[in-house]
Amino acid sequence: MSDFSISLDQFLFWVFAFIACGSAVLVVAIQNIVRMAFWLVMSLGSVAALFFLLHADLLGATQLLIYVGGTVVVLIFGVMLTASGPYMKIQTSAGELFLGAGVGALLLALLINSVCSTDWDALTLATSNTALPIVSGEVDNGGTARPLGLAFLGIRPDQDLGVTDVTKLSPGFLLPFEIISVHLLVVLVGAAYLARAKRRTVTAEPRS
């Protein structure tokens, strides 16, 4: 029974991991920009599926909403508004290819390094000792929303449950969250300023 469930989860994990990587490769390899957008959706969506398989439901939903939904719609918007021909293609020059491959290899090296240097046993042990099941609702599907929400408010039952000294309570995430949201507001105001119709200071010249 347990073998069955593990193999099913692992099987799905491999399937989605394969789709995510394969689609990412296709994004780079294909030159038609709308097809690239489609494969980007597939890649990002598969990453969301991986999050769901790992029971990070809020993260998976956010991935779908922000990346798959938002980014891709904006991307397609950009393509449609800027494309000069019917099916625009992107030609990558050899220099760009070389530069991109170099940056990609560096990032890969960084990721491999951090994966290898992490003590995964300690991490899983730390999370298993938390009191998350007590505060989260639908535990079996992750139930990460409630603990995350509480953590935003500064309530950290996963770390503070046994702590009696009030001065040693863990910090919440409210301040970083507010800083980020104010930052986003500034960006939005800036975008609105840039995009609005400019007021004409000079009157239009009379047509001859």
Place this chain on the structure above:
Amino acid sequence: MPRLASDEVSRGSVFRLQTTCRATKSGSTEGFNEVEVDRRKRRIGRTADGEMILQSFIASKLGEAEGAAGWSVAIAAIVHAALLIALFGALPLFYIWLERKVAGRIQDRLGPTRVGGRFGWLQTLADGIKLIQKEDLAPTAADNWIFRIAPYLAVVASFAAFMVLPLAADLVAVPLDTGIFLILALMSMEVLGIILAGYSSGSKWALFGAMREAAQMVSYEIPMALCVLIPLVTAGTLSFREVAMLQDGLVTNWLIFHDPFTFFGFFTYFVVATASVKRAPFDLAEAESELVAGFHTEYSGLRWSFFFMAEYASMFAVSAIACLLFLGGWYTGIDAETWLVTPILNAVGLTADAGVGRLLMNLFGLHVMLIKASLLVFVQIWVRWTLPRLRIDQVMTTCLKYLVPISCFLFLGAVLWPLVLATAFGRTTLLEGPLATPLGVKVVRQAAFHAPAGKHNLAVSPHEGGVR
């Protein structure tokens, strides 16, 4: 991706890994087993009861053969996934017939009358068979591959919403804690198929339709999310199940009647939802009088029908969300569950809390839910054949100048309402007494019900304190 809900399969290897690690490190597995048994009990009590019943039935037929338990889980999951897909297919079938019938009546015609008897109720099926027979065409100017794949994207996004949509207390494919958040994300992906369809068609009508749809969807997502937030801040949860559970009992418990902001929030939501499923008067993407047929101008046959399946299924989905968030979910609103269904179940020797009785209770809830959502779909159809189509600039004005400020105001009001009430009257709900249990009490009860019993001090037993 159907959920293999019962027992082991539902839990991933991550949790297993964690608990196994802990058990090995502590040198004893006893505590772990206790937790495990506890979790399993709660799981059986809470969700996917139908699957549990079916699974145990299949398991009893399979006997003690090797791998029997796993197979019973798989078969039960496949049966339920098939039922969900059948629902997804059957709802558009019914609603398209309803649309034609209602449109006919509103225009002083009869609508379909012949196929399948008196009311022409097999008309959609006949249409479907006709559409399957049609040739699968793609224009030479089209980007063939995207042109062919776009309808699938629309229909998959629409179906994915059904996975997290609860149709009764225990009838939900994936009972997610963040169901509402996820369903908004999934439904916003339907636009992707439409944009790709319009773009790849190689036709200016289709491209215009797709551009309008893109602009409309991006704008209307904002008031949609804000309107959905109104009942969420009132209920204090992101889970569909919990929001609906708060609205049991009488109609006064429905969140639409909770305060003036949720009341107007419902109507704002319904307008925005109508726009988000691109129904008239917001159906600019397929405006027949200007754009031939908009984004699906070049489509024919089954691929064309996929767009309509997605549209009508999405109409049901947004209506069902409205029911769950504002209109009492799967509860009748006259408390028929208590004075009608439970006594009947008791009379035939079943209980509403467990086993077959619970399953029947869920089926009752499913029907209540389907009727409510279908009524809202009917209103959408009614609106479509009554109101004229807006111009695209009017659509954008409606959204950005009216609906966004209105929903922002309602959202702020819904947040401040309990504070104002608490200051003025010393309580957080308007109606108090036998008619409406204060929301805070319900939330605490639910928290107690959700927490594992016997593990901490919040232990109110599910039978006396929890949801029914």
